[in-house]
Amino acid sequence: MLELYQFEMSHFAEKVRLILDYKGLPYRKIEVTPGIGQIELFQLSGQRKVxxxxxxxxxxxxxxxxxxxxxxxxxxxxxxxxxxKQKGQVLLIEQWADESLAINARKGLIGSLSQNQSFRTAVLPASTPDLLKNLVGAIPGEFLGVLGSGVGMGPDAVKEATDALKRSFTALSLILMEQPYLVGDSPTLADFAVAGLSMYAKFPIGGYLDIPASLKGKGVAGIADVSIFDPFFNWRDKLYTDFRKVSVSSYTSPGGSAPTSINIE
Structure with missing residues (x-):
């Protein structure tokens, strides 16, 4: 059976999960434990990313x-x-999704985490002790913003990313008003890349991801909570309904435990 080494909260892993489900390929999810698990992943693949x-x-x-x-x-x-022509369009959209949509969605999510205490604690793994959850939730958003500035994800960068996301979802909504998929009459890599990599902008509703129920339908403030982008997210919801399989907690880690990690690439 195929084995997918992943973080459950990785939007790049979600892109691959969508493709595997569309193709009807059975696979086993192996949750990579941050730290020691990534060392083992490096030994397996020569790099540490999922x-x-x-x-x-x-x-x-x-x-x-x-x-x-x-x-x-x-x-x-x-x-x-x-x-x-269609192949070129698909590959171009996928590259744009990888290099623009994914990065901006990540920055936008980080900005929303700094602004919302309950949202911030909801993304922590279920196994996180209550004491640590309370400590994370108690960190002032302004302090997180200062820390984010040091790694290029301060308030200005978050605003630029959120504005870029709004333009992207407006454009995608306009394209999808007149056609069922981004390129052609059947799903392509372009659709699964855009759907998977938009995960941080608004987490899918339903049993597709092993994440807290409080996260589902939530995401970047000003995008996940407004109706103007419903045409895009309704399209994504249909893509999930048609092709994504309901998640079963089947992933394992080398140590035998199965933590759900919020780490990303």
Whole structure:
């Protein structure tokens, strides 16, 4: 069986999970424990980022490389068109989603975490002791903003990212008003990249992710909580309903425990 080394809260892992479910490929999720688990992941794949796919003796890191591998190895229900024009459009949208949508959604989420105490504690793993949750929740948002500035994610960067997200979701909503998918009449890598990498902007509702119920339907302030972007998120909801399988807590870690980590790439 295919094995997906992942963080449950990784939007790049979600991109791959969408593709696996669309293709109807059974797989086992292996939750990578932050720290020691990433050392083992490096020994396996030569790098420490998730996702990594293991298919027998094949080890494939990186969500784009995984998508391309799955389309070659399991060609039924292809996600990369053969038509040159459509293929170019799909690859261009996927690259944009990886390099723009994903980064801006991450920054926007960090900004929302600093502004909302209950939201901040909700993203912590379920196994987190109550004392630590209370300490994290008690950190002033202004202090988190100062810390974020030191790593390029201060208030100005968060605002720029949120504004970029608003423009992106407006454009995507306009495109999807007249067609069922971003390119062509069937789902492609473009759709699964955009759907998966928009996860931080607004977490999907339903049993697709092993995350606290209080997170579902929540996300970046000014995006997840306004109706103007409903055309896009309604489209994403339908994509999930049609192709994403309900999550079953089936991931394991090398130590036998199964923590849900909020770490990302």
């Amino acid at each position: 996702p990594v796919l293991k298919d027998g003796s094949e080890i494939i890191p990186d969500s784009t490389a995984i998508a391309e591998y799955l389309d070659r190895k399991y060609p039924e229900k292809p996600i990369i068109p053969t038509d040159p």
